[in-house]
Amino acid sequence: xxxxxxxxxxxxxxxxxxxxxxxxxxxxxxxxxxxxxxxxxxxxxxxxxxxxxxxxxxxxxxxxxxxxxxxxxxxxxxxxxxxxxxxxxxxxxxxxxxxxxxxxxxxxxxxxxxxxxxxxxxxxxxxxxxxxxxxxxxxxxxxxxxxxxxxxxxxxxxxxxxxxxxxxxxxxxxxxxxxxxxxxxxxxxxxxxxxxxxxxxxxxxxxxxxxxxxxxxxxxxxxxxxxxxxxxxxxxxxxxxxxxxxxxxxxxxxxxxxxxxxxxxxxxxxxxxxxxxxxxxxxxxxxxxxxxxxxxxxxxxxxxxxxxxxxxxxxxxxxxxxxxxxxxxxxxxxxxxxxxxxxxxxxxxxxxxxxxxxxxxxxxxxxxxxxxxxxxxxxxxxxxxxxxxxxxxxxxxxxxxxxxxxxxxxxxxxxxx
Amino acid sequence: xxxxxxxxxxxxxxxxxxxxxxxxxxxxxxxxxxxxxxxxxxxxxxxxxxxxxxxxxxxxxxxxxxxxxxxxxxxxxxxxxxxxxxxxxxxxxxxxxxxxxxxxxxxxxxxxxxxxxxxxxxxxxxxxxxxxxxxxxxxxxxxxxxxxxxxxxxxxxxxxxxxxxxxxxxxxxxxxxxxxxxxxxxxxxxxxxxxxxxxxxxxxxxxxxxxxxxxxxxxxxxxxxxxxxxxxxxxxxxxxxxxxxxxxxxxxxxxxxxxxxxxxxxxxxxxxxxxxxxxxxxxxxxxxxxxxxxxxxxxxxxxxxxxxxxxxxx
Numbered sequence: 001x002x003x004x005x006x007x008x009x010x011x012x013x014x015x016x017x018x019x020x021x022x023x024x025x026x027x028x029x030x031x032x033x034x035x036x037x038x039x040x041x042x043x044x045x046x047x048x049x050x051x052x053x054x055x056x057x058x059x060x061x062x063x064x065x066x067x068x069x070x071x072x073x074x075x076x077x078x079x080x081x082x083x084x085x086x087x088x089x090x091x092x093x094x095x096x097x098x099x100x101x102x103x104x105x106x107x108x109x110x111x112x113x114x115x116x117x118x119x120x121x122x123x124x125x126x127x128x129x130x131x132x133x134x135x136x137x138x139x140x141x142x143x144x145x146x147x148x149x150x151x152x153x154x155x156x157x158x159x160x161x162x163x164x165x166x167x168x169x170x171x172x173x174x175x176x177x178x179x180x181x182x183x184x185x186x187x188x189x190x191x192x193x194x195x196x197x198x199x200x201x202x203x204x205x206x207x208x209x210x211x212x213x214x215x216x217x218x219x220x221x222x223x224x225x226x227x228x229x230x231x232x233x234x235x236x237x238x239x240x241x242x243x244x245x246x247x248x249x250x251x252x253x254x255x256x257x258x259x260x261x262x263x264x265x266x267x268x269x270x271x272x273x274x275x276x277x278x279x280x281x282x283x284x285x286x287x288x289x290x291x292x293x294x295x296x297x298x299x300x301x302x303x304x305x306x307x308x309x310x311x312x313x314x315x316x317x318x319x320x321x322x323x324x325x326x327x328x329x330x331x332x333x334x335x336x337x338x339x340x341x342x343x344x345x346x347x348x349x350x351x352x353x354x355x356x357x358x359x360x361x362x363x364x365x366x367x368x369x370x371x372x373x374x375x376x377x378x379x380x381x382x383x384x385x386x387x388x389x390x391x392x393x394x395x396x397x398x399x400x401x402x403x404x405x406x407x408x409x410x411x412x413x414x415x416x417x
Numbered sequence: 418x419x420x421x422x423x424x425x426x427x428x429x430x431x432x433x434x435x436x437x438x439x440x441x442x443x444x445x446x447x448x449x450x451x452x453x454x455x456x457x458x459x460x461x462x463x464x465x466x467x468x469x470x471x472x473x474x475x476x477x478x479x480x481x482x483x484x485x486x487x488x489x490x491x492x493x494x495x496x497x498x499x500x501x502x503x504x505x506x507x508x509x510x511x512x513x514x515x516x517x518x519x520x521x522x523x524x525x526x527x528x529x530x531x532x533x534x535x536x537x538x539x540x541x542x543x544x545x546x547x548x549x550x551x552x553x554x555x556x557x558x559x560x561x562x563x564x565x566x567x568x569x570x571x572x573x574x575x576x577x578x579x580x581x582x583x584x585x586x587x588x589x590x591x592x593x594x595x596x597x598x599x600x601x602x603x604x605x606x607x608x609x610x611x612x613x614x615x616x617x618x619x620x621x622x623x624x625x626x627x628x629x630x631x632x633x634x635x636x637x638x639x640x641x642x643x644x645x646x647x648x649x650x651x652x653x654x655x656x657x658x659x660x661x662x663x664x665x666x667x668x669x670x671x672x673x674x675x676x677x678x679x680x681x682x683x684x685x686x687x688x689x690x691x692x693x694x695x696x697x698x699x700x701x702x703x704x705x706x707x708x709x710x711x712x713x714x715x716x717x718x719x720x721x722x723x724x725x726x727x728x729x730x731x
Contacts, residue, residue, distance in 0.1 A: 082696060089483040105701060122493040170711075184570070194679030240569045242680040243591050303459070378698050386504075390680035393593050403503075410501070 012411035019397025041321060043084060044098035045300070050269070054335045055115035062322035068321060081106065084305070086110055093305040100170075101133055101142060101301050104198070107372040108136040112415070114304045115139050125326070130341045133368040134301045139232055140197040141322040142301025147337035149366040150204055151359050152285065153253065154260040156278040160186075166282045170227055173285040177236035180259035185368045186235035189249045190257035192228065194389055197246045199381045200296050200369075202388055204229070204284045207294035207367060213380050214372055216387065216405040223287075225388055232392055240360040242389050253279075264298065265359055268337035269271070281358045297366040299338065337361045383408040445540055448676065467712070473704035482701075495702040504682060504690065505707070512686040516665045523661060524606035524654075525611025532646070534613070535620045545617075552610035559675025563603045567675075590676055593683035600675055600684050604665065606611055619653030620646070658724050666718075667711060687711045 011103045015107045016240025020139045042059065046052045052074055073094065075083050082146050088094045089111075099107060107113055117123075117140050126144075134142035152173075154166055163181060167173040192198045205227060206213070211220035216389055238244075238252070246263055253261040265392040271279055275281065283293045304325060322328065329340040333349050339360050340346045349359050370377045387404035391397045474495055476488035499505050534545050543620045551559065567589035579585025589599040623646065631641045647654075669688035672678060678685040678693065685693075687707055695704025 081699070085480055085699075087485040089486070106480055112480075194677050194681075238570050238585075239591050240587055241591075243568075245566075296517050345557070366619065381699065382693070385679070386682050388680050390593070393591070393680055395681075407504075412500075 006129075024410060025174040038067075039071060040072060040093040040096070042072045042096040042098065042302075042319075043080065043087075043094040044072060044074055045080050045100075046074045046075050046098075047070065047076055051336070054332060056112050058320075058323055058328050058332065061329070065322060066315065068315060085110075086111070088305070090387070093307050095304070095307070096314055096320060097303050098300045099142065099303055101144065101299055102298070102302055102304060102369050102377060103144045103369045104134070105136045105377070107303070107305075108141050109206075109375045111291055112306050113141040114306050114313055114317075115322065116141060116143055116304065116317060119304060119314055120321075121317060121324075125342045125344050127364070129297065129366065131138060131369075132371055133297050134326060135300075136370075136374060142303045143320050144299050144301045145324050145329050146333045146336060146339040147297055147341050147363055147366070148264050148266060148338045149297055149359065149362045150201060150262055150284060151295070151362050152260060152282045153263050153267075154254070154280050154282065155256075156280050158259045165278065167285050168283070169285050169289050169291075170287050174227075174231060174234065174236070176229060177260065179233075181236050185391070186238050186252075186258045187234075188231060188242060188260045188262075189252045190228075190243070190262040191239065191244045191246045191249045192233075192241045192242060192388055192392055193248075194385045195245065196333055197244075198382060198388065199384050201246070202297040202384065203367075203369065204294060207296075208284065208286045208291060212372075213318075213377075215382075216380070216384060216408060217402040222397045222401055225391050225401060227287075228388065229338075229391060242392050243263050245309060263368050265337040265339070265356060268356075278351065282354060283358050283362050292365060292393070295362045295366045297363070297368045299341075299366055329377055380408045422588040431663070438662060439562045441476060460527050469484055470705050470708055470712070472673060472701060476702050478705070480699050488702075495706045498570045499694075499706040504685060507682060508685040508687050508690040508707075509710070511597055511684060512668075512688070514597060515604070515668060515686055516662060518601040518660060519604040519608060519665045520661050522656065523608030523612045524602065525586050525603065526609045527657070528616050530609065530613045531616035531620055532642070534617055545613075549610045552614075556607070556670045557674050559603070563606075564675050565605075567599055590682055592641070593681045596676055596680060596683045600672060603675065604668070604671060606685075607654050607671070608661060608665070612661065615653060616650065619650045622653075623649045655725060661716070662718055663715065687714075 023383065044055060046055045046416075049285055053075075055072055059072060063070040063238040077100060080097065080099060084093065084097050084099075084107060093112075097107075104113070113136075116134075119142060121140070123356075125343055131140060133147065134144050136139055143370070152166070158180060159166065159176075164176050164179060169177045169327045173188070180187040185217060191201045200225070203213075203375075205224040206221050207264070209220045211218055211224055215221070219254075228237075232239070232241065238257075239346070244252070249258070249262055250267045250270060252258045253263070254271065254277060255409055269400050271277065284295060286293045302320045302322060307313060324341070326340075326342050326345045329342050330348055332338075333340040334346065334352060339356075340349050346360060350357060369381075373380055383404040386407075389398040390400040390403075464592050473488070473491065476482075476487040477491045477494070482488045483504050485617070497525060521645055530548065534541060536582050554562075565571075567575075569575060569588050572589070574589070575585045575587060578587065588595055628641060636644065641723050666689050668686055669692055672684050672686060672689050673692070676684045678689040687710060689702050691707040691711070694707060695701050
């Protein structure tokens with residue numbers, strides 16, 4: 001998740017590049033690659049210089065330990081799936097693919113992935129929630145190195161000046177946001193954009209309220225959407241919210257146009273570039289005091305595609321095991337501000353990064369988007385995007401979500417939970 | 418399409434009396450040899466994808482297909498699913514409004530500017546080349562820049578309107594009722610240079626004497642424009658509109674950059690719907706259906722164009 005969201009500021013460029021690459025690549029991928037026995041390739045979305053470097057360093061360490069060379073091939077996040085599919089049809093799949101966890105079920109369902117347990121990977125130190133996160137229909141296909149979720153970021157100075165406490169319930173959040181809205185500054189910023197970003201941000205409100213993606217027109221989901229509408233009506237949210245990606249939200253927060261925001265840890269690196277900004281992080285407020293704050297689990301998983309070459313698959317499994325080992329996870333998590341998937345690594349991480357403690361708590365209770373729907377998630381996601389955008393721009397939440405539910409379950413792209 | 422205007426008939430006509438059959442056969446072979454590259458090119462790069470796309474629209478083509486190579490035929494399932502989807506009707510309507518609106522705006526503004534620049538005045542050349550700028554900027558870049566300009570809170574346009582004492586909080590891209598109009602306006606801005614350049618070229622071709630004659634006859638400026646400029650410009654106008662139509666009806670990049678089809682699907686067009694079906698939902702069969710509809714629309718238009726050309730030729 002992090003990686004794809006990081007990049008959403010260039011969201012337009014990515015799909016376009018995807019299309020042109022698809023067209024251009026169609027002719028080229030026909031000629032299968034000649035594999036070098038000791039060179040293993042990883043397809044990932046680490047196109048940012050920093051991520052690419054961190055990955056390259058980790059791969060060099062693991063390569064040395066296993067006596068192989070590991071090369072990484074990075075494409076924009078939105079292209080990983082189409083690229084991998086194309087490679088599958090030309091029988092030139094890489095040895096390891098790093099998918100966004102919400103995309104993994106689609107590839108797994110097509111029969112493209114190998115069960116990591118048969119390759120000898122252990123899940124002993126991985127919390128059940130994160131094992132599920134990397135599993136599809138009970139089979140463990142994807143090893144997460146780190147996970148992330150959403151939290152409430154707030155501007156400490158602004159809250160202090162106003163003498164306000166960090167909100168913990170919906171009512172408090174609404175009131176605080178209203179009081180912090182002044183001049184060109186909004187009380188809260190969140191993304192309700194028409195892409196996965198917006199859906200990712202809606203889920204903590206939907207889930208903490210007891211709503212569920214299998215029943216979009218349920219009263220809990222309607223209530224959650226009504227809550228978003230009330231924030232907009234108060235003027236605490238900008239009307240541009242429906243056009244913002246999570247990266248846009250971060251820009252607004254950094255520019256002082258928002259006193260609080262819903263966002264994820266992948267923004268921390270950017271946030272820290274502005275020294276004068278003193279931010280804090282808290283759990284996303286819940287409907288009632290004492291309720292459980294359930295956020296969406298995000299992050300990428302390392303998978304081994306089904307290439308038919310068992311020898312190579314076994315080695316690929318060892319590489320995945322090494323890259324997701326406790327030590328590598330900790331290094332990666334400390335670099336990227338995300339939470340290690342491994343329990344032991346996460347415990348160390350908490351001590352090293354105490355300021356993100358709230359995030360670790362939120363991750364522990366977080367839920368995977370595809371746990372219930374698997375490959376059917378993308379239909380629900382599209383229907384939901386359209387629904388909250390309609391509702392935030394005038395329609396009633398009830399009507400919008402009812403239509404979304406119908407759309408999500410109709411046609412051959414519908415979901416059958 | 419114009420590749421078949423080979424000079425072959427001329428050669429045949431110039432040739433002396435028909436020789437022995439063997440020679441004639443060889444000449445025929447040579448003629449085919451000249452045509453062959455064009456035919457092969459067309460079949461490979463136009464024929465094959467077209468047929469493939471039509472076939473795909475009748476198949477259950479999913480991610481699994483990439484592994485097994487199997488895409489079972491499912492009759493008209495894809496078609497009925499797409500047509501039943503309320504979004505399709507919406508997207509079709511948006512595409513028509515977008516295309517008509519863009520063409521009208523681009524053409525009128527382009528024509529006005531072309532007429533304006535066909536007079537002589539200082540800095541004419543400089544200004545004319547400056548107006549070309551939108552054409553030179555990549556579509557995605559224009560889209561991203563305009564997205565910032567049109568931002569409701571921080572956009573330059575609203576700040577400007579605000580300083581003029583007008584409504585400085587117009588929700589250009591965030592209100593479903595405004596978004597399509599805003600997208601059309603941006604596309605008009607992009608399309609003006611193209612229209613202007615071609616129409617300007619056309620205007621230069623009109624003989625000066627006609628205008629002299631018109632003014633001697635005492636025709637007003639408007640009358641001259643209607644009775645001399647427009648009729649003389651007709652072939653050029655057809656070309657401009659047809660090319661404009663082709664590039665507008667399949668719009669994708671601009672909309673993805675500006676609104677991503679939103680808010681609330683207010684700017685979904687057939688182009689974005691194809692993209693969404695094929696590359697977000699990975700339902701390639703459904704994507705192919707929408708693509709075929711786009712092709713069909715273009716084909717119908719192309720027929721009209723060819724007919725218009727034929728009558729013109731006569």
